[in-house]
Amino acid sequence: MSDLIDYRLEEGVATLTLNNGKVNAISPAMIEAFNRALDQAEQDRALVVIAGQPGILSGGYDLKVMTAGPLEAVELVTAGSTLTRRLLSHPQPVIVACSGHAVAKGAFLLLAADYRIGVEGPFHIGLNEVMIGMTMHQAGIELARDRLRRSAFHRAVICAEMFDPQGALSAGFLDEVVPAQGFPEAVERAAQRLKSLNPSAHRNTKLKVRQGLLSALDAAIAEDRAQFKIA
Template sequence: MNELINYQCTDGIATLQLNNGKVNALSPALIQQFNSCLDQAEQDKAIVIITGQPGIFSGGYDLKVMLSGPANAIDLVAQGSDLTRRMLAHPQPIIIACSGHAIAKGAFLLLAADYRIATAGDFTIALNEVEIGMVMHQAGIVLAQGRLTPAAFQRAVNNAERFTPEAAVSAGFVDQVVHADELINTAQTVAQTMKKLNMRAHYQTKLKVRQQLLAGLEAAIEQDKVYASH
């Protein structure tokens, strides 16, 4: 579909492969294309698999944009928060095949998916905002609190703890860990299993289960905009 995200849909399964340089940085252009891919997946009525390149899922926001000025950074974070909110309420299941490191916004994408599979290996999954001198945005706090275990939430957000793929399972970032050569096949197997779901029931149940989280995230996104304007 585009150069920053490769989109393929086969047999009711849409695969989105992030393809934005060495670390799959989330830029405004990538987020725009991400949304376009989700639009297409909705039209295709397809279960979604999101993956990256070998060794890296995503290193987070594009630092060039984040360092280009406060207004640009604020806009990018707002766009990213809107994206994760959309993922949480997507009509079809979203599966992430985490192909390596998932840092900052890359880890938040994991928290917005319905099922997460990580690659085994010397990879890091972390919310490193505090480590690099950023005060965690409210939308990030709400999303992390809604998906991580209470103990892992404190360690991940306040302490910027780095989790191995295996430790990320017990923390709540991912659901299972497989070898790299099994990653995509496992994601496709999960997608085939999810095809058995009644999608209307899945969607309406997901909205009920996540009602409080989605409302909190919407409020947090607005709070972040107000905070950033002062």
């Protein structure tokens, strides 16, 4: 499939393992590989599991691209927000197996999934954009507003608070936290449970539940581009 994403299909489960350096940076090439993998998963009618490397899901967008210039940055963020929208409306269940740190776009991947499993450990999960001098994009705000608990939304978005796995569970980034030795089994259990859903009912209900969020994301993506006067 790609050197950046390993695609493995087994018994109706497509595992997409990110593999882009030590922090799994989300680059334009990574997003292209992501979309190709999702295309294949749709063709295979497979449940999707997104996984990282031991100790990290992703550290976020590729900073070399983000600092190359405003055009490069907005194009990458637009592609990333569009990927988020696709994950939220994917016809099959989407699980993220968060094997450690998940920062910025890595944390947004968690917010775009149907079920999120984290592993216990000294890991950081959250949105650090404000901490590193980046004003949060509107699409990110809309996603966080919808998926995070109200008590954590302002702390995460405005104050750039980073959470340990248990804190991320309380905030709404994760649905389950398990010990490292039980992590693969927990992912397998979740996959088997979600595989048992009626595919049509899952897809249609997901789209109904998220109709407002998807519409808000469409408007936010356009707004983010308009701020840079990009058609």
